[in-house]
Amino acid sequence: MSTILASALILHIVLGLVGLACIHFALMQLIRREPPYGFVVKASFSAVVFLLLSWASGAYYYVTYYGNAVKPRILDSAYPWAHQVIMESKEHVFLLIPFLAIAVWLSSLALRKNDNVNLKTAAAAVAAAALALGVFVAAAGIIVSGAVR
Amino acid sequence: MNSNDNKYLRFARAAALGSIVASVIVVILTIGGEEWKPLKDALKTAFTHHWLGKSVISIAVFGAVFLFTAWKATDVQKTVRALWYAVGTAALSAAVMTLYFILHALGLT
Numbered sequence: 001m002s003t004i005l006a007s008a009l010i011l012h013i014v015l016g017l018v019g020l021a022c023i024h025f026a027l028m029q030l031i032r033r034e035p036p037y038g039f040v041v042k043a044s045f046s047a048v049v050f051l052l053l054s055w056a057s058g059a060y061y062y063v064t065y066y067g068n069a070v071k072p073r074i075l076d077s078a079y080p081w082a083h084q085v086i087m088e089s090k091e092h093v094f095l096l097i098p099f100l101a102i103a104v105w106l107s108s109l110a111l112r113k114n115d116n117v118n119l120k121t122a123a124a125a126v127a128a129a130a131l132a133l134g135v136f137v138a139a140a141g142i143i144v145s146g147a148v149r
Numbered sequence: 150m151n152s153n154d155n156k157y158l159r160f161a162r163a164a165a166l167g168s169i170v171a172s173v174i175v176v177i178l179t180i181g182g183e184e185w186k187p188l189k190d191a192l193k194t195a196f197t198h199h200w201l202g203k204s205v206i207s208i209a210v211f212g213a214v215f216l217f218t219a220w221k222a223t224d225v226q227k228t229v230r231a232l233w234y235a236v237g238t239a240a241l242s243a244a245v246m247t248l249y250f251i252l253h254a255l256g257l258t
Contacts, residue, residue, distance in 0.1 A: 063198045092200075113157060123232060129239050129240060136243070
C-alpha cells in the first residue's frame, strides 16, 4: 500500500472517530435540561465537517485500493462474510450518517433561537441515531480489518 | 419570536426531509443494484464505481430536497415530526440493508 493510500485510510478512521466524538458531545449536551446551545452548534457542525472529510478520504481508499487488493483476500480467507455482510453493510450504512449530522446541526441552530423541549428531544434522537449508526460502522471497520490479517 | 420567523427551523426540517429521501434512495440503489445488475453497471459506468454513484446521487438528492423544502413555512411540530421520521427511516434503512446482505450471503436472495 502506498503512503497516500495508507494516509487516506488513517484519515478516514481518525476523522470518522473524531466526527463521532463530536456528535456524542452534542448528544450529551442535548439531553441536559438546559443545553448550552452554542456548544451544541459547534460540536454538531464539527461532526458534519469531520464526517464529510472522512467520507472523502474513505472514498479514495475504497475506490482505488480496497476492491482490487483487500476484497479478494477477504473473500479467499476463512471469513468471506466479513466482506459479504459486514463491509457491504458498513459502506452503505455510512452514507446515511452525514445527513443526520446536518439535521442535528441545523436543529441546534433552530433551538438556539427557539428553545422547545419537543424539538430538543427530536434533535437528541437524531444525534443518537447518527451515533448508533456510526458505532456500528466503526465496529464493522474493526471486523473487516481483522479479517484481512 | 414566532416560530415561523426562525429560518433554521425550516432548514432543520428540510435537512430531515432530505435525509429521509436520501436514505430511501440509498436502499433502493443498494438492493436494486444487487438484484438487477444493469443498475449497478450503470452506476459503475457513470461514476467509475457503484459506491461513488450512490454517494453522489445521495448527496444530490439530499441537496435537491433541501433546496426545494427549505423555503416552505413550517412550525415546531412539523419540524419535530420530520426529525423523528428521519430517525425512523435511517434506522429502518440500516436494518433493511444489513438484513439484505445477511440473506444475500446465505444465498437466500
